[in-house]
Amino acid sequence: MLSDKAIVELGIALQAQNCVLQELKLAVSELDTSLAESAQKLSSVSETTHQLRELEALMDELEADQDWIEEEDFGDFDPNQILSLYENRQQSIFRELTKIGFKDWDSFVRQCQSYVLYQGVDPLAPYEAFLTEADLKQLQDESYNAQYKWDKFDYIFVLASGVLASLTDYLLVKIPTTLTTGEYAGQVGSPITEWLKSYDSTKSNDWFARWAENLSETCKVPYDSMSYTGAGGVEHIAGMFPKSHRIQSFGHDPVLGFVFGVLDIMRGTITGFSYDNLTHNHTWMQGTVWSNHEPVGLIEAILRQLGHLISDVATPMGLPAPFMTLMQGINAGSFGEKGRTVGEIARWMYLNGYDFRHFLVSGITPAVIEISLRAYIMLRHYSEYGETKFDLASHPKYRTMLLMAHGIATLGNAGKITLMQGNPLAINYAEWMAFSRYLLPSIKYWVFDQHKLRMEHLENINSTGWDQLLQSSDH
Template identity: 75%
Template sequence: MLSEKFIVELGIALQAQNHLLRKLASATSEIGSKLTNIEQKLSDTGVASEQLQALEKLMSDLEASQDWLEVEDFENFNVDQILGLYKQRQKHISVELIKIGFNDWESFVRQCQAYTLSQGIDPLAPYEALLTEADFEVLKEESFNAQFRWDKWDYIFVGASGILASLTDYFLVKIPTTLTTGQYAGQTSSPITEWIKKYDTTRGDDWFASWAQNLAETCKVPYDSMSYVDADSIKRITGIFPKSHRLQSLGHDPVLGFIFGVLDIMRGTITGFSYDRLTHSHTWLQGAVWSNLEPINLIEAILRQIGHLISDVATPMGLPAPFMTLIQGINVGSFGKGRHTIGELARWMYLNGYDFRHFLVSGITPAVIEIFLRAYIMLRHYAEHGEQRVNLTSHPKYRTMLLLAHGIATAGNAGKITLMQGNPLAINYAEWMAFIRYLMPSMKYWLFDQYQLKIEHLENINTNEWEQLLKSSDDILAAVTALDYPTVTLGKL
């Protein structure tokens, strides 16, 4: 870790050197004559090189004829002459260092500070003062944010996809059921949901209806019961009736059912919530249903769970939307004229047709964004980066684009709810889930990953520059060694 004192000293030295370099750049016409003088001064070093080459030749000759050498041949050989040549070269280098005024770091800093003061330069100016306009442009293009910068086309396609999804939600998804009475009377249902719900496996005679009816008979499950055994007596679940039993049992949830439903099948129990109309609250419950349970392995339980869900999906009440069975347990909030809790709203929505089939229809809204915007992003990425693979949901820019588009769609859904007098059936459950899906990793990126990725980006730039410097050095060394220059090599005495 660099100390603050060293950073300040380094800044002073760099300010002085920067000023000198700029002065040299503006006085290039005078360099020619100065180089001539420098060449004359350095000509003495050529003499030392010639002497070393002569000694090398002599040593080579000695090595080639060492078998014929005798002790008398070394009587006039003076080793101190060789050491003197190297001392002379070392002294010459020391003289050159003294000429530029460099004795040690502290004296060098003092000289730089004196120079900056004499030239009217602020010795404590920021490092940015050393950069030119070209340098700023390079830094701008190599910055971490440059790779995530948006242009006008990004904004256009994000806005267009979000608005198109909102229009789809309002005109196509609508609500699951046409309401003829009550506060929301006159609001019409989605034509797609209405068309899907016309198919009823309990009344159909086609192959799928026959298959579903057969599954209903063979895939019996304990959580289909509306009562359970409590202290050796059969107790009915509070608030349950045929239309609500699928909502109140977690086994009927299309997602959670593969956890709680499978466990209930293996244990012969029912897991879910009771509902008390007086207290307006849902209470967690779990009770035994099958007393003479035969052992059921995990694979059989999963297959029975799948078969039972298939048999229920196209019935008049259908299956609840994913996680709606769990949401009913949230006994907080006060919405509408009746001051209903979130759990009561979930119950009311399911009883009024908001089932798994309408959830699939509401998925059209996020699907519009995913198809429309992802197609643009992938084509844009291919045009700019070729066939380089990229995970759109992990790329900060692309994920933010998808998040903003879904944010526009969720805002549009909030407007739809307002226009429909706050009808909970107007909630686009699938769109809100898609928005949260992109919001959570984006928050993690903004709070934590962003700084780490910035450091990694800078390290990558430094690594690339260092590798380029090493490559350039290797190229220069290869070019120099390819030239036929005489080399100086010390022989063995």
């Protein structure tokens, strides 16, 4: 590894040589004769080199036939001839160095420095100065940063998709329902959510309502109960009543339900959080509901879990948004005029209409970004690189573009919450999840992967390209 001093000295020497070569280019017609004479003078050196190569070939033959060699075969061999050949070669090189005034490296660097200063050349100019414009452009185009650099169209589409998503959030997603009472009275709900909630499977008589009713009867689950068998008999779960039992039980979570709900079905238990109205704390709880529980297999438990969720999805209270049941365990924070904790806010949001159906509606916001920006990225990629396979989510540039667009949308959602007086129902849960989905891999890339990928990029540079650069520099 070269030291910083050696690199600087090498740069000075190369600058001097480059300056000399440029002057030689202008006077090449006048130097033809001198070059011819130099070629004659160096002919002896070429002859010496040829003799050395012949001796090396002869030595290879001798080594190959060493078993057949006898002592008398070396009668005319003089080892001093080999030494004299190398001495002649060394003297010829020394004579050529003497002609240009070379004594040692330090004095050579000083001479080069004096020369470049006298010629008005920057002795510390970057190494790129030795390359032609074509070679320099090739290096810049193939650099790691060039592959992930944004242009004006990237900025335009990222900004446009982020702003469009924010407008969608404010004008269409809004809040789950129109509020007529309370501290947020007068705020208008989402027309799309209102349309979805207008369908009630418990009051309809179409095929889905009949199917849901049948599933409700056949897919009984233990976590639908609001009490469990405690040490002293049957105990009511604190804070749980018909409207809140789905937010308090993990089995009703659209995602966590396929873990905790399936386990509850197999064991005849209920898992979730109780809620104390006095302390305003949620407490983890798990209790047995079915005392005479018959064993249930894994496949049957999964099918029963799926059927029960389908039967509940279009009821008046609906299912909670994914992972919202888990947030009840956060008994921290003090938000709003009433100083609610995160767990209380999650419970309040569900009881005021923020269910799985509104979560699907809020997914329109990140969907706008995913559809518009991904379409632009794919069209741009194929127009530049053709039909090449690429993983958009793992590409550093494209992932950053998606992250920035979702960042704009989350900022827009924060502004929406502010405009709606801090109403938690204005939170676009799906957009914040989408933002986190790109933020975490990006942090990993910035902290751990970026340097490694840079090194891999340098190692994968085509050797043919470097050969072309060397040939061009020779010319």
